[in-house]
Amino acid sequence: MIVFHAMPGNGTMAAHLAREFGGEARIADVDVHAFPDGESLVRVEPPDAETDAVLVCTLDHPDTVTVPLLMAAATLRELGARRVVLVAPYLAYMRQDKRFAPGQAVSARIYAAWLSTHFDDLVTVDPHLHRIARLDEVYTLRSRVVHAAPVLAAWIREQIDDPWIVGPDGESAQWARDVAARIGAPVTVLEKTRFGDTDVAVTAPEAHAHRHRTPVLLDDIISSGRTLAAVVEHLHAQGMRDAVCVAVHGLMAGDARELLRKAGVARVVCTNTVGDARDAIDVSAAIADGLRDLLFNMEEGNT
Structure with a gap:
């Protein structure tokens, strides 16, 4: 038993x-x-x-x-x-x-x-x-x-048309590349420079090549949300579509969710490893x- x-x-x-x-x-x-x-x-x-x-x-x-x-x-x-x-x-x-x-x-x-x-x-x-x-x-x-890559890939395949998988930093590369390979989508892993716990800068050199696609920011953890917000703002400045943020673990510390909303994120979806959100990926x-x-x-x- x-x-x-x-x-x-x-x-x-x-x-x-x-x-x-x-x-x-x-x-x-x-x-x-x-x-x-x-x-x-x-x-x-x-x-x-x-x-x-x-x-x-x-x-x-x-x-x-x-x-x-x-x-x-x-x-x-x-x-x-x-x-x-x-x-x-x-x-x-x-x-x-x-x-x-x-x-x-x-x-x-x-x-x-x-x-x-x-x-x-x-x-x-x-x-x-x-x-x-x-x-x-x-x-x-x-x-x-x-x-979680198999279920993340299945969700993105069902929910997002023409996704462009974006890893916000080098640590996200293993998830971003795995999911992208499963759904046959292009993938870019960005470079991040951290100046403190909440101060980051990112670059997306390949953004112009994916203007017709929906950026799907993929990471293992959303904690403060600062890194993803910086990525979204950078993509918006280059004329990209509104991004969707997908993560394995949605810690959402402090004002992370509101920060992402103000940055222009269209949707934030995480698995149900943390919390009981109705739209969580099971x-x-x-x-x-x-x-x-x-x-x-x-x-x-x-x-």
Whole structure:
């Protein structure tokens, strides 16, 4: 038996996953009570001895959710769960993967050590891998990485006429080129110069060659929205059509959505790894496939 234990705010994804598994799975909510002093009291449904406990928790606000998540995992293991698995559609703390200045914490490795201590397995969607090429470089648990490119490509094929896939910077190249190849669309990866957390400049040297197409800005994460807004403004200045922004993880920090609207973005669509937007691109079936492979394939290794 597989029980999906949904952390607060993750009930919809847990329900989607349970549906994909059919009669061999059910859902149990994790209750988190916040005390006035900031501490949390976590309560889980006690597992049966032969139960695989799957905690479903996207990690878009990691400093808030990680302590209750680790408490839930530790409690499930203490109460006898056969395996404790984490489904984290969005995996946090992957950007700071090296020490850029003296004294900085390498948070990607620290966070990986915490999760690896409390979980047997991990399933996530397109983590932000850059200098770290594979999760098993920092995670010691077994893992499966689910790729969103197939569902992003299918959505663009159905929704956008004559798309021009645009990667806003070098880090987006792997997603932009994969999706473009799947739908037979032209692709351009832009050059970005960053002057600070919210100050960026971009260039699009090939824009004039795609004036008859709809720019589809494709990235793994929309966080502040500053990079995409700069790209849209640059394309507008060259007379391009209104752009559509498509991303795997829509963190939408602060005023990101309003910033993109003011920049002239026609539409912003992300997958449902974060939040429950009605127009989100559903990746739950792909996550279920990755989880099924992990649960029923006991060979060691990470993908």
